[in-house]
Amino acid sequence: xxxxxPNTTVKDLESLITREMAAPIEHYRHELTKLRTNRANTNxxxxxxxxxxxxxxxxxxxxxxxxPDARLLVIQPWxxxxxxxxxxxxxxxxxxxxxxxxxxxxxxxxxxxxxxRREELVxxxxxxxxxxxxxxxxxxxxxxxxxxxAEKVHKLSEDVxxxxxxxxxxxxxSLIEKIEIEAKQREQSINxx
Numbered sequence: 001x002x003x004x005x006p007n008t009t010v011k012d013l014e015s016l017i018t019r020e021m022a023a024p025i026e027h028y029r030h031e032l033t034k035l036r037t038n039r040a041n042t043n044x045x046x047x048x049x050x051x052x053x054x055x056x057x058x059x060x061x062x063x064x065x066x067x068p069d070a071r072l073l074v075i076q077p078w079x080x081x082x083x084x085x086x087x088x089x090x091x092x093x094x095x096x097x098x099x100x101x102x103x104x105x106x107x108x109x110x111x112x113x114x115x116x117r118r119e120e121l122v123x124x125x126x127x128x129x130x131x132x133x134x135x136x137x138x139x140x141x142x143x144x145x146x147x148x149x150a151e152k153v154h155k156l157s158e159d160v161x162x163x164x165x166x167x168x169x170x171x172x173x174s175l176i177e178k179i180e181i182e183a184k185q186r187e188q189s190i191n192x193x
Contacts, residue, residue, distance in 0.1 A: 002142050004150035004164070013164055017143060017171045024135025028179060031128045032186055035121055040067040040110050045075070048093050052085035062086065063106075075099075075106040113190075121190050129183045133176055140172045 002020065004013070033043035046060035059065065063077040063086065077086055083101060090099045090108065096117070100107045113121070147164050150156055 002146040004143075004146045004154075004156075006150075006154045006156065008150070008164075010163070010167060013143075013167055014171065017139075017168060020139045020143065021136050021171070021175050024132050024139070025175065025179060027135070028128055028132035029182070032125070032182070035125060035128075035186065035190070040069070040071055040073050042067050042073065044095065045073060045090070045093075045108070048089050050082065050085050050089040052082050059086065059089065071110040071112075073108040073110065075108070076104070077106070118190055122187055125183055125186055125190070129179060132179050136172060136175055136179075140168060143168050 002016065008016075030043075033041065034047070035044075042060075042065040046058060046065055048059045049056040050059055050062055052062065059075070062079070062082050063075045066074045066076075068074055075086060077083055080103075083103075083106065086106060087099050087101060090097070090106070095108070097108050097110060100109070144165065147161060147168070151161050
């Protein structure tokens with residue numbers, strides 16, 4: 001619950017905004033690591049849900065994941081009984097690859113990205129960006145509501161309210177601008193591959 005009191009300073013408000021808006025930004029950045037760019041990365045597969053042992057588990061909790069070169073991911077399951085479950089989860093994932101198994105390891109050879117796949121990745125990137133923007137705006141709305149509630153309860157002056165709302169808007173705009181710059185860089189990376 002976000003609360004603004006008569007003792008809330010500008011610095012307190014700024015740290016509150018930064019702290020609250022960090023969650024959607026961190027989620028967004030984590031999601032970006034899953035998008036394939038010009039190098040294989042274990043983040044692309046670590047959260048794939050594998051149905052085994054009677055429940056769904058993330059792949060990273062069932063195997064050692066490595067990326068020995070730019071277009072190869074290697075999965076070494078701790079329990080050989082999970083090979084089929086891991087293979088099934090990989091085939092059902094949105095990676096669009098076929099895993100190769102030799103009894104010890106599962107290898108995923110990542111193909112060169114086609115133009116169509118690049119376009120899909122860019123669309124997915126923009127979808128993740130918009131989700132992050134919405135998350136930031138929802139937090140902005142929550143803070144605005146807390147400021148309005150404090151105005152009514154604590155009888156804060158119009159000047160203080162206006163200042164708080166200006167700070168909130170500037171912080172929101174600044175954070176959205178930062179994530180848009182990150183998205184543009186990631187899009188360039190996808191198109192360079």
